[in-house]
Amino acid sequence: MILKNAFVLRNYSETPQKLDIKILNGKIEKIKKKIEEKNDEVVDLDNKLIIPGLVNTHTHAAMSVFRGVAEDLSFDTWFFKVIDPLESKLNEEIVYWTTLVSLMEMASNGIVAFCDMYMFEDVVAKAVADFGMKAVLTRGLVDIDGNGNGRLKETFKLLEKWHGFENRIYIGLGPHAPYTCSIDYLTEIAKISKDNDILVTMHLFENSWEKEKFNLKEILKTGIANNQLLAVHCVHIDDNDINLLFDYNVFISNNPSSNLKLGNGIAPITKMLSKGLNISFGTDGAASNNSLNVLFEARLSTLLQKKDNPENMKIEDVIKMLTTNGYKALKINGGEIKEGNYADFTILDLDNPSFLPIENIKNHLIHSNPKIFATMVNGKFIYFDGQFPTIDKKEVYKQFTISYRKVIGIEN
Ligand code: NI
Numbered sequence: 001m002i003l004k005n006a007f008v009l010r011n012y013s014e015t016p017q018k019l020d021i022k023i024l025n026g027k028i029e030k031i032k033k034k035i036e037e038k039n040d041e042v043v044d045l046d047n048k049l050i051i052p053g054l055v056n057t058h059t060h061a062a063m064s065v066f067r068g069v070a071e072d073l074s075f076d077t078w079f080f081k082v083i084d085p086l087e088s089k090l091n092e093e094i095v096y097w098t099t100l101v102s103l104m105e106m107a108s109n110g111i112v113a114f115c116d117m118y119m120f121e122d123v124v125a126k127a128v129a130d131f132g133m134k135a136v137l138t139r140g141l142v143d144i145d146g147n148g149n150g151r152l153k154e155t156f157k158l159l160e161k162w163h164g165f166e167n168r169i170y171i172g173l174g175p176h177a178p179y180t181c182s183i184d185y186l187t188e189i190a191k192i193s194k195d196n197d198i199l200v201t202m203h204l205f206e207n208s209w210e211k212e213k214f215n216l217k218e219i220l221k222t223g224i225a226n227n228q229l230l231a232v233h234c235v236h237i238d239d240n241d242i243n244l245l246f247d248y249n250v251f252i253s254n255n256p257s258s259n260l261k262l263g264n265g266i267a268p269i270t271k272m273l274s275k276g277l278n279i280s281f282g283t284d285g286a287a288s289n290n291s292l293n294v295l296f297e298a299r300l301s302t303l304l305q306k307k308d309n310p311e312n313m314k315i316e317d318v319i320k321m322l323t324t325n326g327y328k329a330l331k332i333n334g335g336e337i338k339e340g341n342y343a344d345f346t347i348l349d350l351d352n353p354s355f356l357p358i359e360n361i362k363n364h365l366i367h368s369n370p371k372i373f374a375t376m377v378n379g380k381f382i383y384f385d386g387q388f389p390t391i392d393k394k395e396v397y398k399q400f401t402i403s404y405r406k407v408i409g410i411e412n
């Protein structure tokens with residue numbers, strides 16, 4: 001397949017230019033000013049901008065079923081009183097359909113890859129496999145209820161069945177949070193991470209009371225970051241913690257909408273960036289955001305950090321966080337449009353008044369109003385001009401509605 005006539009932003013530090021891209025076996029084979037080859041499928045992308053695919057480094061995809069269900073509540077009421085009890089109603093079938101809805105939403109927002117932490121990850125993997133997206137999937141791990149081992153067994157099954165599937169699906173370890181995982185459990189998880197060379201992702205210091213109850217050094221001493229830790233939130237951390245996160249090479253997922261909406265605060269992103277930490281963006285689940293759009297997260301985060309100093313969070317740094325940093329956080333290759341890389345693209349429509357003047361399109365990506373035209377993963381379109389070519393949208397919507405009614409307890 002040849003993508004023709006588009007502007008291409010090869011990576012965060014370059015300037016978009018008109019280039020053709022040839023894709024073979026899911027990878028970028030050639031990038032040139034003009035590619036004229038016969039017998040290839042040609043996709044004319046005139047008036048479009050191709051950028052490296054956007055990455056969402058934290059979500060709970062199946063939680064689309066809880067969107068709008070628990071609004072205007074404190075974190076404790078939201079989680080312990082509403083969401084946690086409703087989660088007991090979920091099953092494999094429900095999670096499959098509700099995950100698909102989130103995949104559709106992410107694809108329509110230009111997201112090519114994401115990191116998930118939830119339950120029934122075997123069907124989450126099936127949904128990702130069917131839809132065509134790229135993901136690191138983690139079974140949420142908790143041991144305070146005595147079933148820590150059962151959840152680890154699920155992780156081993158996932159590893160065996162899905163890790164490396166079509167160079168798109170990878171399995172990681174997902175200890176839920178310091179308040180749901182014991183130090184012994186984290187130590188065991190650290191060992192599994194190292195033995196299998198897979199990443200760990202964990203909610204960390206999302207709430208102020210976590211900072212009071214738990215000690216970051218004690219958590220990191222378990223070895224949890226020795227292979228790779230993607231820490232989510234990190235809102236309530238001080239300068240010492242930032243130094244520790246840097247020393248242990250911890251990756252950070254910044255989820256500003258969820259942090260603000262649940263009243264948890266603003267993460268010290270500027271300080272972490274100046275220390276040199278790898279920061280990327282996550283949406284969190286649709287129950288606490290309620291949209292899965294990393295471009296919005298990037299803009300919100302940038303504006304929050306510019307509040308006191310407009311020189312904070314420069315455009316190129318933010319594009320890097322959305323792309324290159326996201327891939328590094330997920331421990332997979334990508335984030336740049338170059339020969340040999342997988343063809344993971346976010347394609348924007350330049351037929352958009354908020355993208356004029358076209359000479360400044362790179363700056364419009366963060367501070368204007370981007371419109372997504374198409375999303376491609378490993379050389380295949382998963383979203384194209386309003387359509388989802390890999391699935392039957394009507395069937396997904398129908399099954400989603402049935403699932404929602406079952407979870408909430410609405411009689412048909
Ligand atoms: Ni979360």
